[in-house]
Amino acid sequence: MSEPQLKALASRDNAFVKRLHALAHSARDRRKLDETVLDGAHLVESALAAGVALRALVVSESGLLREEHRRLLAAAPAEVPRYRLGDALFAHVSPVDSPAGLLATIAMPASTPSAPGDASLIVVDGVQDPGNLGSLLRTAAAAGIRHALLGEGCAQAWSPRALRAGMGAQFVVRIEEGCELLARLESYPGLCLATALREDAHPLYELDLRGPVAWLFGAEGQGLSPALLARADGCVIIPMTAGIESLNVAAAAAVCLFEQARQLRATGTIRGVNFPS
């Protein structure tokens, strides 16, 4: 197999280098160019595995020495243009402080209307930290959730930071951004459960979670909007020790979603996904 051709770029003034820099550093430019950046071999591999078309592959001089980078450069379809940058220039266009030396660009994925049917899903209201949002998606994916509805106030699911925290979850979970959450939940047939500190909340471990659940997660600080809280069939609390009254939203999601997965496993109920045993 012949080595794929790498086009060498050496200047910050090059139009493509400028474009990469803008994509890495500006949410507005990502929207305008309708494109985003995948940083590192893991995300590039996840995209290829999910059949997502790469627009370009970019490797640094020292990144070229890594076996996994060379493998991905060889594995990507032949028509994907490949670029080679010196380490300093690569650092200039990378969205992270310590770049590993490989990145790819992809078209900004469309926000596809999610049709969860009677599957469980997460409903995210106003989580503004891209790291928290990415971690939430990663946890949901690992727990077997395949649908996410994100409300207006949420961070961009496809920003480099959210992608990095998601570690490929964005390619596994069907994500609908900018949702009218209330309207989307109107005909949902399962339980709508809000994670909220309320007098009438049910301890997580006392609930039967084996049916479909729409898990509502709100922003840290504000919590869920009153309208969503009103829509919920009930509130859940995670029993905690005195002195610490709340968890980070991604940690709370991990506890809730894996308790549901535990209950499903314990009864042999599998909702369309395979648990490796």
Place this chain on the structure above:
Amino acid sequence: MSEPQLKALASRDNAFVKRLHALAHSARDRRKLDETVLDGAHLVESALAAGVALRALVVSESGLLREEHRRLLAAAPAEVPRYRLGDALFAHVSPVDSPAGLLATIAMPASTPSAPGDASLIVVDGVQDPGNLGSLLRTAAAAGIRHALLGEGCAQAWSPRALRAGMGAQFVVRIEEGCELLARLESYPGLCLATALREDAHPLYELDLRGPVAWLFGAEGQGLSPALLARADGCVIIPMTAGIESLNVAAAAAVCLFEQARQLRATGTIRGVNFPS
């Protein structure tokens, strides 16, 4: 009750302002000055509740309008010096991008040798992201864990970012930093469990976790050091759906520690902490 005196500061050249800026922005300066910064009302309140002595309280002009800030300014001991800064100058000395308008300085807490005895604890090996470390401590505190051993390669537990993610957990969990982890575990009487993807790992939900457990968490990417893995009595995996093979370390900790808490609650076993019911 008379309003506490606020000393107005207006220049970046003021020595105390320079000191605040250094504390907020440089790990080296925090070590050199042996001091750290608590940003926001929640952390200041947690410190006061834990009996930690504040060295100074700093409020911004707009922060002064907030009821909870005025309450904390009034509640802190009279001898704590209080400063008032214009919003722009406050933003200059704040460790966060969107400052709420209140901060405090405290002496860098000493790394106190932790004596977990037969209590459960977390053992953290090389988690370099301060947000992950803080979230891990917060989750541990909420799950009833009161001891944390942090190895050499970990992020600073008392940096502003780790404090922010910890949301007061640093004042509840006894933290020993810079530990010789292997030596500290030598006489531990409970189970040492490593969270690691290994052939011989036990699914989390099949383990009896009602006794004391030392939970070993490693860096993302590298995982646990071989010596710690060798010390573990066993490896645990969290059963996940195919396609996503790992969780963020803080999310993994949330699943493990709350599964232990669930088992303890289910059997009425309480390890020295009170679960509100």
